[in-house]
Amino acid sequence: MTSAAPALADAGMQEDRLWRWLTFAPAGILLLAFSVLPILNLIVVSFLHVSWSGGSASFSAAGIAHYRALGGDELFRAGVRNTLVFAVFAVAGQMVLGFALALLTSRVTRGRIIYRTIFILPILIPGIVIGAIWKLMFQPDFGLINQIFGLIGLGPFEWLKSASTALMSVIIVDIWHWTPFCFLLFLAGLESLPQDVYEAAEIDGASVWQELAYVTLPLMLPTILVTLVFRIVVAFKVFDEVYLLTSGGPGTSTEVVSFTIYQRFFTEDRVGYGSAMSVAVIFLVSLLLVLALSARKRLGPA
Amino acid sequence: MSERIAIGRSQLPTQLALGLAALVVITPVAWVIAAGFRTQISLLIGEFWFTPVLTSFQDVLFSKTSVFLTNFGNSMIVGIASTLLTLTAAFLGAWSLHRMHWPSWVVHLCLGWAMLFHMVPPITLAGAWFTLFRTIGIDNTLFGITLAHATLNLPMALWLMGVFVQDVPRELEEAAFIDGATTPTLLLKIVMPIVAPGLAATAVLCFVFSWNEFAAALVLSTKPTATVPVAIAKFAQDFEIQYTQMAASAALSIIPAVILLIICQRYIVKGLTTGAVK
Numbered sequence: 001m002t003s004a005a006p007a008l009a010d011a012g013m014q015e016d017r018l019w020r021w022l023t024f025a026p027a028g029i030l031l032l033a034f035s036v037l038p039i040l041n042l043i044v045v046s047f048l049h050v051s052w053s054g055g056s057a058s059f060s061a062a063g064i065a066h067y068r069a070l071g072g073d074e075l076f077r078a079g080v081r082n083t084l085v086f087a088v089f090a091v092a093g094q095m096v097l098g099f100a101l102a103l104l105t106s107r108v109t110r111g112r113i114i115y116r117t118i119f120i121l122p123i124l125i126p127g128i129v130i131g132a133i134w135k136l137m138f139q140p141d142f143g144l145i146n147q148i149f150g151l152i153g154l155g156p157f158e159w160l161k162s163a164s165t166a167l168m169s170v171i172i173v174d175i176w177h178w179t180p181f182c183f184l185l186f187l188a189g190l191e192s193l194p195q196d197v198y199e200a201a202e203i204d205g206a207s208v209w210q211e212l213a214y215v216t217l218p219l220m221l222p223t224i225l226v227t228l229v230f231r232i233v234v235a236f237k238v239f240d241e242v243y244l245l246t247s248g249g250p251g252t253s254t255e256v257v258s259f260t261i262y263q264r265f266f267t268e269d270r271v272g273y274g275s276a277m278s279v280a281v282i283f284l285v286s287l288l289l290v291l292a293l294s295a296r297k298r299l300g301p302a
Numbered sequence: 303m304s305e306r307i308a309i310g311r312s313q314l315p316t317q318l319a320l321g322l323a324a325l326v327v328i329t330p331v332a333w334v335i336a337a338g339f340r341t342q343i344s345l346l347i348g349e350f351w352f353t354p355v356l357t358s359f360q361d362v363l364f365s366k367t368s369v370f371l372t373n374f375g376n377s378m379i380v381g382i383a384s385t386l387l388t389l390t391a392a393f394l395g396a397w398s399l400h401r402m403h404w405p406s407w408v409v410h411l412c413l414g415w416a417m418l419f420h421m422v423p424p425i426t427l428a429g430a431w432f433t434l435f436r437t438i439g440i441d442n443t444l445f446g447i448t449l450a451h452a453t454l455n456l457p458m459a460l461w462l463m464g465v466f467v468q469d470v471p472r473e474l475e476e477a478a479f480i481d482g483a484t485t486p487t488l489l490l491k492i493v494m495p496i497v498a499p500g501l502a503a504t505a506v507l508c509f510v511f512s513w514n515e516f517a518a519a520l521v522l523s524t525k526p527t528a529t530v531p532v533a534i535a536k537f538a539q540d541f542e543i544q545y546t547q548m549a550a551s552a553a554l555s556i557i558p559a560v561i562l563l564i565i566c567q568r569y570i571v572k573g574l575t576t577g578a579v580k
Contacts, residue, residue, distance in 0.1 A: 027395025
């Protein structure tokens with residue numbers, strides 16, 4: 001390119017600049033119109049009182065009243081608390097189980113593709129359908145779970161309708177839903193590890209556990225971290241399963257942030273307050289992103 | 303040699319453990335599909351053996367009050383349209399950002415914003431989308447849902463296509479320009495064939511995620527424009543839940559996923575793992 005005649009390069013530059021904009025435009029417009037603009041709209045509305053009368057909205061200034069109210073909103077506090085509990089336990093379960101399954105699958109010589117096909121299935125099923133499936137599974141009278149417990153003389157349990165087991169039940173469903181995703185990423189990671197290290201470990205007489213602790217885990221660390229971040233992000237967005245399985249109840253025992261926003265914004269039609277809650281959540285999420293990025297910078301390129 | 307034999311023998315517990323895990327994954331799905339073939343009474347008394355009937359499937363698909371086929375069509379239209387839109391925007395956008403010499407702050411700003419947008423729960427934006435779509439007159443239309451899904455999937459698609467276009471050798475691009483190729487020719491004739499497997503992987507994921515998306519579709523649709531997940535949620539929330547019909551519609555709704563799993567598993571795996579391994 002450097003040897004091209006200057007005039008030709010100039011004309012090329014002009015055309016380059018045009019095409020640079022044209023190729024960028026579709027993605028740029030989509031992001032600007034449907035992500036930047038809506039968030040700006042949320043921020044503006046979060047400082048307003050909105051009231052509806054006869055199909056048209058009227059606005060009046062609210063200042064920071066909505067943001068002040070957030071702290072005292074029991075539902076929002078329960079939502080944040082449950083989302084954190086949900087994310088920690090669900091993601092921990094998925095990571096451990098996913099890693100174990102990937103390790104086992106990478107060791108078998110027969111049936112690897114069949115196992116992978118079966119394990120991928122839940123990732124592709126709509127969250128709402130997974131909710132429907134498990135609503136039937138957890139159904140107290142005829143659900144399969146209680147039938148199995150019935151065989152050994154236990155139950156029936158009110159899995160989703162009892163405040164002490166509802167959140168745990170939702171976490172179990174999420175583990176069922178997303179362990180396959182962790183499994184898939186870990187399996188891909190394990191399959192791409194250099195084999196000579198394992199041969200060396202074998203020659204040195206390392207036991208299976210030593211191999212796992214000193215060879216596999218350190219080599220897999222980057223994949224593990226990336227999977228962890230992916231999963232935590234998606235866990236914070238949980239909505240579909242909760243909507244279908246428990247609708248946040250009983251009481252506030254399975255209230256999660258996305259569902260709280262849905263209730264305040266849409267069910268109760270509190271647009272200004274719902275917007276403030278949305279902005280607060282977006283702010284928390286961006287804080288998380290900044291933390292994750294600076295952590296990665298400190299750890300060096302993964 | 304004795305070690306090899308030991309490894310061969312030790313595969314039995316491994317196979318058993320994996321078989322058990324596969325059973326845990328398959329059983330709920332199979333049990334619900336089976337429930338779709340039961341009568342309400344057979345399901346309620348929990349009998350193990352039952353005579354399969356097609357009543358629930360017939361009710362879901364063909365009864366006069368059911369709109370499930372419409373929902374299915376809506377999901378197909380939104381899925382295909384939003385996938386095409388996302389794919390076009392992501393392919394061109396990724397090429398532009400990674401290969402067309404934007405100042406680095408532009409690239410970082412765009413990709414950073416996309417990443418943040420990907421982390422935000424869709425429900426936080428649904429209200430603003432609703433207001434915006436109402437203003438421009440596309441509220442409660444399939445077009446509105448399509449735009450929402452295209453935008454929701456764009457960050458992931460931009461990221462994946464970014465990885466794939468960066469694999470295109472720069473020498474090829476330079477050779478094409480020296481031969482007098484214009485940017486459209488370069489993209490269509492040279493870059494697109496090279497990244498075709500990447501495009502396929504991204505397309506499959508975009509379609510699946512659009513097919514599965516619930517929160518935005520719930521807020522942005524009414525009964526005639528409802529997608530499959532919205533319809534199934536309505537089933538489950540009826541005052542008197544018709545369990546077997548809910549099971550039948552759940553079974554029908556996973557057909558596209560199963561077909562894709564069988565015929566494009568390679569692309570699904572490629573799409574899901576690319577972001578993490580690279």
